[in-house]
Amino acid sequence: MEWSIETVEGATIGCPQGRVDEESWELFLARMNETILAAAAAGHRFVLDLARLDYMSSRGLRALTIAKREADVHGVPMALARPNDRLREILAISRYDKIFPVTASRDVAD
Amino acid sequence: MLVRFWGTRGSLPVAARAATIERKVARALVAAGGRTFADEDEALAYIAAESDFAAARTYGGATTCVEIEGGDGSFVICDMGSGLRELGVDAFARCAAGKPREFHFFLSHLHWDHIMGFPFFGPAFDPNARIVIHAGHADAEEALRRQQEEISFPVPFDGLRAAIEFRTLVPDHTYEIGGLKVRTIPQYHSHTSYAYRFEDGDKAVCFSTDAEHRVDDMDNERLFEAFFRDADLCICDTMYSLAESVTMKADWGHSSNIVAVDLCQAAGARRLALFHHEPTYSDEDIERMHRETIRFEELNRGERPKLEVLCAYDGLEVAL
Secondary structure, three states: EEEEEEOOOOOOEEEEEEEEEOOOOOHHHHHHHHHHOOOOOHHEEEEOOOOOOOEEEEEHHHHHHHHHHHHHHHHOEEEEOOOOOHHHHHHHHOOHHHOOOEOOOOOOOO | EEEEEEOOOOOOOOOOOOHHHHHHHHHHHHHHHHOOOOOHHHHOOOOOOOOOHHHHOOOOOOEOOOEEEEOOOOOEEEEOOOOOOOOOOHHHHHHOOOOOOOOEEOOOOOOOHHHHHHOOOOHOOOOOEEEEEEEEEOHHHHHHHOOOOOOOOOOHHHOOOOEEEEOOOOOOOOEEOOOOOEEEEEEEEOOOOOEEEEEOOOEEEEOOOEEEEHHHHHHHHHHHHHHHHOOOOOEEEEEEEEHHHHOOOOOOOOOHHHHHHHHHHOOOEEEEEEHHHHHHHHHHHHHHHHHHHEEEEEEEHOOOOOOOOEEEEOOOOOOO
16 A cells, blocks of 8 residues: 655645555554644644545454544544545445545545 | 354344334235235245345344254254244254254353343253353353342243253363364453354354454454354354444444454355344345445455355254
8 A cells, every 4th residue: 555645725635545455454544643643733634535545445444433533632624535436335335424524526525 | 064043133132013014015015016826835935036035024033042053963052042932942843853952052142132042941941951051151150040030030040950051161272062163262242252163074153243343453353364264154243334333332342244244255254144133223224234245245355255145034044
């Protein structure tokens, strides 16, 4: 899994790329937590841009929960943006779309 | 091996109300579209061909009780939920036909819904029956005696006529019981619960109910992947959605369909039985969860072999 960060007005955007699975979920979580801290320092919201993520196992989904707890501790709103069709379906089956805002565009994720 | 599900509901027995049955009958009549049936068998064949399970059937409402046939022919029974009463009635008929009156119970844990069937288990009153109760808990006998104290039940435990003994099992040990190889592993649940793995020759069944796989201890799942390794059937706690299990119902000691699929796929298991259904779920809710789990398995499979996803119901039999 690769990770990059972008900043736009009011938002720090984490951009994972590749796969989040049994081997990479801990790195995924560490990168999210670092980015949440950066968002908190900047007074931004945190947007996880899923557009270039090919696969996410249930451990990746559950890492999102841990990251959300970290975001809540720091008062950082967290949203998921641009999941591919497959991931959008998994977010619905797991009901994660009930606990995270999920948007088709990074711009409207707040 | 043959696995029979006598009770599949979690937490509390439930029963379909009159309005639920009326609705099923009405929908079946509408679906039949005026078709006529010569007799009941023809009508049953029509229903059997109906793909929508919830339309004409129910998943049932008895709490946890699963029978595993195999080994030396003695009864092997996981948990004593309310489904045990009916198993007891059926056991009398099988014993009358010559089956040995030897019963090996394996208790996941001692919560009410997992032991409430024992005071109604007919063979416990049979002086010719032998009952061995295996548990990871050293206080299993205390729990069973306590639920038959006078304040809770009219017949005391000592009024049971069968020869009853208790054995405490420990993890990391393989036992030979009832002609099966048996192992156990502790699970996260209030007062701890235990999963069991039963092997008969080259066949294996894992029974893992009332098990939470916590987000803050995901490394622990490697133990379960090893425990489920290459099993022919894994019976797993799928009481909640993943979102529920990590938010408002975190620490409630239960798991989700998503985690069950992940564990079974990683373990190379052949079949998963969704189990310990939420008591507030209707048949339609459970069927929807089954459909979604089949779809998730497909989405999550990658290059791995297909994992068959079954949805347990009271009366289901799975031959391995």
